[in-house]
Amino acid sequence: MTDNWGFYERRSASEHMRVLVNIGYKDTYPLAEYAELLSITINLYPVRANNRTNRDFVRQLEQLESKLEHWLKLATDAIYIGRINAARKLEFYYYVDSSRLNRQKFDEWLEQNWTYRAQVYVKPDPQWSFYTFMLPDALEELFIHNAQMIYALIHKGDDIGQPRNVYHWLLFREDIDRREITLMLEKRGYVIEKDREGKPEQGYPYPLVISRFEDVRLDTVNERVRELHSLIEESGGRYDGWGSVMKLSTINRLRRSMKRYLELAEATVRRLFLRRNA
Template structure:
């Protein structure tokens, strides 16, 4: 049984996803917003941060009608030692989100893009039309959550640069996120991830010379070549499929795929993903 790189979209546990789904299905809604929500970890000034983000927006931005970026930051009351949210505060935060996000979205016909938790704070991010923004309405909304210290601000961002360059994961974070999705799929099929197993990878290159250089290097790292092919319809038509026995635990597979990703780029190519078998103990 093989697990491919494409997996089902992640569902959010909070209620606001139901609200967003309802909005997207509204016949009067001008902009159809795709959903692909997931978590990823990042480093911010040497401290761990956790994004929960609608990744699908990268395919439709910039949205001309939403030219301003609204951030709302609350200070956590019971953060963990590393500045993340704690289990003790979980229910309170979920309740707050289930109220705050729909209210801001409704007030300004805004698009909620995600949140960031780090350094004892949780930030909520929205895009909206600057012409209909009213700071007093935001103040009135956050005043309802008097148990928290909250601040907010607005930045003009017509090209969605903040989302694209700051919030959206870089190529390494995105690869790690994709790896984690495959691993979750393996675990959902009963795989404990303990056993090493053959892992197949796909890479594509602009030129045959670039592919040949890549192959020469990775063969010294214990990879075997399964096949080479040419796909005329692709911008990078020269494909190579390779395999090596590896652990698929996240830290290890991240190291493997990041190394392949870098080597592909060095040779004018791109790393396209991996596939393996479910192993049941």
């Protein structure tokens, strides 16, 4: 099975959760031989209190996650389905074959490899009900796409904190729905991009392109997508994605300029060399 990880945020009445889930099992679960759900819950308060910086705090948790996955895979061939991070706790979830999990050995390993107290539970879940709970809904799938896009922008050197025109593509079944929501969006501060034509799709022949001047931090984009998704869902429409031009940081602009300069100089030298040896 190929891993396919998705990250998104989920809000409930009492909690704000950050969820990482392996979507790779979405079309094949449940797996009959992995009928037990193993959860490991970490209280974050003592971990945070004993680390000087947030970087050290995150690094310690990442090391635990990596060690857990490695040990459980070797010892039990467990399937890591994801984690849930809330304000006070971090939870790791696995599906295991109970005949392969030696609870005493696992508890001993955890005590040797983790300084703080951890709560461990194993319970039957043959239908993978908890995995179903972790899978994203339609809006959360958009959040996963947002995280992937922003990661790609950062990887390419984008300064995501710089404001720029961020474009959103909307689709509607009826023109009257598009006209009605256009007025609502203008009142909320969106610009209607009349010169930018959206692409109609089957069942949604009426596109609309809008924009807003703001940064592309994940929290900003997620809040914008949440708002638009809610508005157009009420109008029988569909949110079709967003995009923006890149805004390179100063150092990345210098690096890119230097790279182009060196490539040009190399090409010039190569041409001169070829001429002299022709």
